[in-house]
Amino acid sequence: MLQLLAPDGTYAVPSEYAEYGEIIANLSEFELTRLYRDMARMRRFDTEATALQRQGQLGLWVPAIGQEAAQIGSGHAVAHNDHIFPSYREHGVAITHGVELMSILKLMRGVNHGGWNPEETRFHQYAIVLGSQVLHAVGYAMGIKLDGKIGSDDPENDLAVISYFGDGATAEGDVSESLLFAAINDAPIVFFIQNNQWAISSNVSDQTRVPLYKRGVGFGVEGMQVDGNDVLACYAATKIHMDNARSGKGPFLIEAMTYRIGAHTTSDDPTKYRDEAEVDRWRAKDPLARFEIFLRRQGIGDDFFEEVITAGDELAADIRAQTFALTTPGLENIFDYVYTDPHPEIDRQKAWLLAYEKQMGAHE
Amino acid sequence: MPIAKALNAGIHAAMAKDEKVLMFGQDVAQLGGVFRVTEGLLKDFGPSRIFNSPIAESGIVGTAIGLAMRGYRPVTEIQFDGFVFPAFNQITSQLAKLTSRSEGFLKMPVVIRIPYGGGIGAVEHHSESPEAYFAHTAGLRVITPSNSNDAYWMIQQAIESNDPVVVFEPKRRYWQKGPVNLDTPPMSMHSARVLREGNQVTLLSYGPMVPTAIQAAELAAQEGINLEVIDLRSLSPIDYPTILASVQKTGRAIIAAEAPTNLSISAEVAARIQENAFYHLEAPVIRVGSFDTPYPPAKLEEAYLPDADRILEAVDRVLAY
Numbered sequence: 056m057l058q059l060l061a062p063d064g065t066y067a068v069p070s071e072y073a074e075y076g077e078i079i080a081n082l083s084e085f086e087l088t089r090l091y092r093d094m095a096r097m098r099r100f101d102t103e104a105t106a107l108q109r110q111g112q113l114g115l116w117v118p119a120i121g122q123e124a125a126q127i128g129s130g131h132a133v134a135h136n137d138h139i140f141p142s143y144r145e146h147g148v149a150i151t152h153g154v155e156l157m158s159i160l161k162l163m164r165g166v167n168h169g170g171w172n173p174e175e176t177r178f179h180q181y182a183i184v185l186g187s188q189v190l191h192a193v194g195y196a197m198g199i200k201l202d203g204k205i206g207s208d209d210p211e212n213d214l215a216v217i218s219y220f221g222d223g224a225t226a227e228g229d230v231s232e233s234l235l236f237a238a239i240n241d242a243p244i245v246f247f248i249q250n251n252q253w254a255i256s257s258n259v260s261d262q263t264r265v266p267l268y269k270r271g272v273g274f275g276v277e278g279m280q281v282d283g284n285d286v287l288a289c290y291a292a293t294k295i296h297m298d299n300a301r302s303g304k305g306p307f308l309i310e311a312m313t314y315r316i317g318a319h320t321t322s323d324d325p326t327k328y329r330d331e332a333e334v335d336r337w338r339a340k341d342p343l344a345r346f347e348i349f350l351r352r353q354g355i356g357d358d359f360f361e362e363v364i365t366a367g368d369e370l371a372a373d374i375r376a377q378t379f380a381l382t383t384p385g386l387e388n389i390f391d392y393v394y395t396d397p398h399p400e401i402d403r404q405k406a407w408l409l410a411y412e413k414q415m416g417a418h419e
Numbered sequence: 420m421p422i423a424k425a426l427n428a429g430i431h432a433a434m435a436k437d438e439k440v441l442m443f444g445q446d447v448a449q450l451g452g453v454f455r456v457t458e459g460l461l462k463d464f465g466p467s468r469i470f471n472s473p474i475a476e477s478g479i480v481g482t483a484i485g486l487a488m489r490g491y492r493p494v495t496e497i498q499f500d501g502f503v504f505p506a507f508n509q510i511t512s513q514l515a516k517l518t519s520r521s522e523g524f525l526k527m528p529v530v531i532r533i534p535y536g537g538g539i540g541a542v543e544h545h546s547e548s549p550e551a552y553f554a555h556t557a558g559l560r561v562i563t564p565s566n567s568n569d570a571y572w573m574i575q576q577a578i579e580s581n582d583p584v585v586v587f588e589p590k591r592r593y594w595q596k597g598p599v600n601l602d603t604p605p606m607s608m609h610s611a612r613v614l615r616e617g618n619q620v621t622l623l624s625y626g627p628m629v630p631t632a633i634q635a636a637e638l639a640a641q642e643g644i645n646l647e648v649i650d651l652r653s654l655s656p657i658d659y660p661t662i663l664a665s666v667q668k669t670g671r672a673i674i675a676a677e678a679p680t681n682l683s684i685s686a687e688v689a690a691r692i693q694e695n696a697f698y699h700l701e702a703p704v705i706r707v708g709s710f711d712t713p714y715p716p717a718k719l720e721e722a723y724l725p726d727a728d729r730i731l732e733a734v735d736r737v738l739a740y
Contacts, residue, residue: 170522173488180520187513190478194485201441201467202489229509232478239473392519393557395526395581399609400656401557 056312057292058282062340064348066287075291082290084353090131090286091350092363094123094343097147099367100156101317103374104146104163108321112378113163119144121284121316124342125249127151128289129311133217133297134210136177138199140192140218143181144249148219152178157377166381167388185220186227189246192218193233196242196306205243206303215243215300217293223254225270226262237306238275245296246271246308249283251315256328268310276306283311284342287349314340386412423593425567426456426532428601429574430494434464437492440578442469444479444496444532453498454534454593476506483529484514492528492578500535500587501544507552514583515558527558529583530574534590535563536627536677537724540717547714548678550626553585554655554687561655562608563587565629567597569605569652576608584608587654589627611658613665617647620734621665623674623688625651628725632675635730644734654684662688663696670701671737675730680708702740705733 057075060066068076101120108116119126126147133139133151141148146159158171162181173179182188196216199205204214224230225248237244248267252259263270268278281288289311296307314337318325325334347360390405420428434440442457442464448471451458460469472479476497483493497503503510510531517525537546554561560582564570570588577584606612614629615636624632629650636646647665651657666672672692674685689704707725715723 167522168516168520170520170524172524173521174524179488180517180525184508184512187481187508190481190509191485191488191513193478194482194487195489196485197482198486198489198491201486201491228505229477229481232473232475232481235473235475236478236482388522392521392523394560395518395523398582398656 056280056282057288058285059287059291060285060345060349062284062345064345064352066349074295075288078291078294079287084355086131087350087353088355088359090127090290091343091346092366093127093131093147093150094286094346095363095367096370097123097127097150098343099370100146100150100374103371104160105317105321107160107375107378108163113160114165115163116321117144117163118315118317118321119146121314121337121342122249122251123147124286124346125283125289125311125313128286129217129247129293129309132290132293134214134301136211136214137297137301138192138195138214138216139178140188140195140216141178141181142185142188142220142224143183144221145181145219149178152176154178156374160374160378161381164378164381166384185224186229186233189218189220189224189233190229190236192216192244193237193240193242196237196244197240199243200240205301208302213301215245215297217245217247217297219247219249221254222248222250222252222259222262222267223257225267231274234271234274234276234306234308238271241303241305243300243303244306245293245300246276246306247293248308248310249313250310251313253315253319253325253329255319255323266310268308271306271308276308278308278310280310280312283313284340284345286342286346420567420599421594421596422564422567422570422589423454423456425570425599426574426588427458427460428599429571430457430578431460431463433494433575433578434460434468438468439490440468440492440494441486442494442496443472443483445472445474445498447471447496452496454590456532456588456593457496476502477509480506480509480514480529480531484509484517484527487527487529488525494530494532494578497531497533499545500533500547500549503533503549510553510559510585511556515556518582519558526581527583528578528581530577531583531585533585533587534593535587536589536591537714537720538591538627540720542717543714546720548676550587550654551678551683554684558583559655560584560609560653561587562653563589563626564652565589565592565626565650566595568599571599571601572604573608573652576604587626592627592630595630609653609656609658611652611661612650613647613661614650615646615648617645618669619645620647620671620673620737621662621669622646622648622730623651623662623672624648625654625676625684628675628677631725631727632730635727635734638727638731639734644738646734657688657691659691659695662692666692666696667699670699672704673707673730673733673737674704675707675725677724678708679711680706681711683708702737705737707733
């Protein structure tokens with residue numbers, strides 16, 4: 056397993072991973088502090104969204120606390136013109152690619168089903184049916200290859216795809232088919248598994264007999280395991296293998312070993328299926344705590360960390376106010392996006408509902 | 420030309436017109452598909468435009484979705500009706516919903532071709548009529564050509580659509596010949612067509628049952644009974660104005676299809692006729708279809724599938740009111 060930053064904050068590059076260490080050695084202070092800033096932002100967003108759900112402002116929240124290094128590290132290693140196919144817990148990856156965070160809260164409030172523009176952000180729609188998005192990612196990568204957008208060594212021309220999914224989703228047939236289609240097409244894609252140990256109440260030990268990073272080998276997709284709570288390992292691994300995909304070396308699989316500190320969703324009760332002692336063992340490997348030690352050793356001082364806390368409070372107040380201000384969309388939204396081209400039956404039903412509502416309103 | 424050749428010519432024309440059109444599925448490249456619908460396309464367009472897929476239907480449709488997101492217009496072939504179900508999630512929960520999920524940012528110009536229906540003496544899973552599952556799903560368009568001219572034009576209209584289109588191809592009629600007008604498209608792929616005018620009973624049908632319906636109308640005419648035969652052509656959306664105009668004239672309607680009648684296209688059409696033409700009806704709308712059983716072994720399919728006699732039995736019943 057690739058680990059550059061130990062839980063106690065010690066930074067060391069094992070000799071067999073020297074090229075990964077070089078990636079980190081080339082990061083500027085801005086890039087390093089941005090990793091911390093965004094991990095803290097992701098965590099603050101998460102705690103605020105959980106509070107909003109508990110107050111009835113969101114129908115559901117899907118917490119990702121504990122997975123900040125896996126998401127922020129990998130997300131920042133993805134180039135701005137690469138394409139990202141998330142599952143539904145990738146709020147941190149969304150932060151790294153400039154997705155308007157209210158888009159995610161709108162989805163969780165029930166204002167829409169997503170509705171951000173994937174061509175603008177390169178961050179595609181959340182996928183709730185596990186593994187379904189991985190095939191879309193592979194198809195997209197096949198299209199990139201057909202377009203000749205790999206292997207030119209021009210960073211503005213070449214691009215690749217990264218698809219996120221969890222340990223639970225690896226059991227889905229679509230994930231196996233994705234590995235196969237990617238391998239036989241030499242598609243420019245990185246499969247990024249966040250192994251957070253739990254698929255609702257099923258432990259990963261009940262999901263696989265072979266470590267997940269080896270899952271692709273039989274299909275022809277090599278893989279590696281990284282410490283998913285080590286933001287530097289996640290960054291370096293994703294950077295190298297996205298670069299490889301972009302240069303035409305085909306698909307690769309990364310398994311990031313992390314932990315879902317919170318519940319599966321706000322409807323879940325993890326005390327029914329796992330020990331608090333296990334959660335405590337993982338809390339001791341917290342991704343932010345170890346990176347803070349690292350940054351302080353690099354000479355980053357209190358001012359920075361205080362500024363991050365202030366920014367978090369501002370973010371929380373901002374999304375709280377914006378959530379309270381969200382309006383319910385018009386009834387025409389039920390109909391307007393079902394088809395791209397005109398559809399007489401949908402038009403008829405829309406006209407009926409609008410007329411019905413108007414008439415009922417007139418009787419009030 | 421035969422329907423299979425007309426589909427081939429239609430796909431060829433679409434691929435020649437737009438380089439973003441891709442064709443893939445199981446055995447479609449060198450072999451030209453098990454029904455040879457894609458024969459010769461590899462020679463003309465090369466392996467980056469038409470290629471074989473692994474035997475993984477979900478993967479075929481799922482990667483087609485990704486290619487459509489990248490700006491391609493994929494045409495996929497599902498080898499047989501009974502093999503579509505491994506792709507059911509990708510078709511009904513993904514392909515059908517991505518446009519609405521993204522509030523219109525994503526267009527899904529994907530065509531799924533499915534040879535369907537029985538009457539070919541095949542083993543299990545090769546003779547089914549699963550069209551109602553797809554017509555029930557919002558976000559999909561569903562069409563079924565019944566003759567060569569429609570096959571040539573409707574496949575091109577499906578490829579030009581910005582929405583996903585499931586094209587059900589009447590496999591037992593693949594080698595039925597008919598004229599093709601290569602210059603002028605006949606009508607929208609979503610319009611029904613009156614094939615034979617009459618004033619006593621409206622006989623609605625689609626896909627492989629259309630020639631059977633025509634045969635029934637010819638037999639009825641020998642007995643002096645005048646049937647108006649309509650080919651629905653489109654199963655989602657259904658062209659109700661054409662259907663209702665006919666029923667308002669005849670006052671009687673029969674809908675004949677191969678699928679089991681329970682919760683079928685036929686059931687929906689019958690419901691809509693009684694809802695919208697109640698005062699014009701002289702008799703209940705009758706569905707002529709197959710039974711609510713699994714498709715039987717081939718030696719029993721002749722009794723299972725509706726034929727002209729079963730349609731004429733229904734004609735007698737509606738005229739008895």
